Amino acid sequence: MSSEALELGDDALIAAQRLAEWCASAPELEEDLALANIALDQLGAARLFLSYAGEADGRTEDDLAYLRDDREFRNCLLAELPNGDFAVTMAKLLFLAAAQKLRYDALAAGPDARLAAIAAKTRKETAYHLDHAARWVVRLGDGTAESHRRMQDAVDALWPYTHELGERAAWLALVEPVLAEATLDRPADGWAPAGGRDGVHTEHLSYLLAEMQVVHRAHPGARW
Amino acid sequence: MVSDARAAAASVVDPELRVVTIGDLGIVRDVRAGADGRVTVTITPTYAGCPAMDVIRADIRAALAAAGHADAEVVTVLSPPWSTDHITDAGRAKLAATGIAPPEHTGTVTLALSPRCPLCGSPDTAQLSRFGSTACKALWRCRSCGEPFDQVKAY
Numbered sequence: 282m283s284s285e286a287l288e289l290g291d292d293a294l295i296a297a298q299r300l301a302e303w304c305a306s307a308p309e310l311e312e313d314l315a316l317a318n319i320a321l322d323q324l325g326a327a328r329l330f331l332s333y334a335g336e337a338d339g340r341t342e343d344d345l346a347y348l349r350d351d352r353e354f355r356n357c358l359l360a361e362l363p364n365g366d367f368a369v370t371m372a373k374l375l376f377l378a379a380a381q382k383l384r385y386d387a388l389a390a391g392p393d394a395r396l397a398a399i400a401a402k403t404r405k406e407t408a409y410h411l412d413h414a415a416r417w418v419v420r421l422g423d424g425t426a427e428s429h430r431r432m433q434d435a436v437d438a439l440w441p442y443t444h445e446l447g448e449r450a451a452w453l454a455l456v457e458p459v460l461a462e463a464t465l466d467r468p469a470d471g472w473a474p475a476g477g478r479d480g481v482h483t484e485h486l487s488y489l490l491a492e493m494q495v496v497h498r499a500h501p502g503a504r505w
Numbered sequence: 506m507v508s509d510a511r512a513a514a515a516s517v518v519d520p521e522l523r524v525v526t527i528g529d530l531g532i533v534r535d536v537r538a539g540a541d542g543r544v545t546v547t548i549t550p551t552y553a554g555c556p557a558m559d560v561i562r563a564d565i566r567a568a569l570a571a572a573g574h575a576d577a578e579v580v581t582v583l584s585p586p587w588s589t590d591h592i593t594d595a596g597r598a599k600l601a602a603t604g605i606a607p608p609e610h611t612g613t614v615t616l617a618l619s620p621r622c623p624l625c626g627s628p629d630t631a632q633l634s635r636f637g638s639t640a641c642k643a644l645w646r647c648r649s650c651g652e653p654f655d656q657v658k659a660y
Contacts, residue, residue: 311633311634311636311644314634314636314637314638315634315635315636317636318636318640319636321552321554321556321640322552322553322554322640323554324554325550325552325553325554325555326553326554328553328554329553329583394584397584398582398583398584398586399553399583401583401584401585401586402550402553402583402584402586402587403553405586405660406552406553409635413635413636
């Protein structure tokens, strides 16, 4: 199985599930549409990557999404963390989309033709997500005292989890200018939790999977 | 024989943008008949998660069956990725005529220009939301005539 396809598929799947939690709960109607659209894009990416990841051993995208336990998921910890407030969600999206864009760009020029085709497709959507998140981070960071405080809190709380996202220098080159424009302090590097790529997750993933998988597992093989 | 199959596939109406066909959108990549006469239609998705793809596949098969090509196969390819640049001029005109601003061409502008209002033609428009009622659209409002309108966003 392609471990890269599995990691990217799981990142996108778990991000889609988290973003979908905002449906009908976002701060305004336009953002409700935006988050649902981004979730849909992430789900589309997840289906492409997981279909490919499962082919080697005869598993479908549904097998991988609905019939694996937490220890078998390879998503980064950042993706599974709770949504928090809107600032936390936008910081998560900024950090994840920047990492996704870099990995998709590399894959699009890589030797695996199938992964290259998927990445060339998904990177266009990810670039739009990254831009959307960056605009919100700037607006909230460089906004009122309250929005600035909450955006800074979100960045500080999530920063440790960004060390797991892959190639650091290129990622920082995407994220640091956004934080600067948003008048936010770039947190110091320190604690760097990891384990998602090895299947060692936070407790949050189990609850997410329980909700995401319950219908499929309760009614195996059901169709409509 | 392949030409009528091609025409049948291209004439399938997009389930979400019902004023344009999938031919207008540029998502039909190839139509060919095998040695046994069975037709294979190759399409590409607009967005990776486009929820209309299953309906489009079913509609293609139905359109080909109606044109005398039973049991057509629909194959989906990703490469090269679809772009709004693949929307035909006829498709753009149909979108504009129904009040949906067509996308600007990608790569020609680094800063997105405001689309002209498809209703009154004014260039004085403002984006209300970067995401719209489908994955491929954004929501705008015209400052001149006051009407909101969709735009197929450059992609």
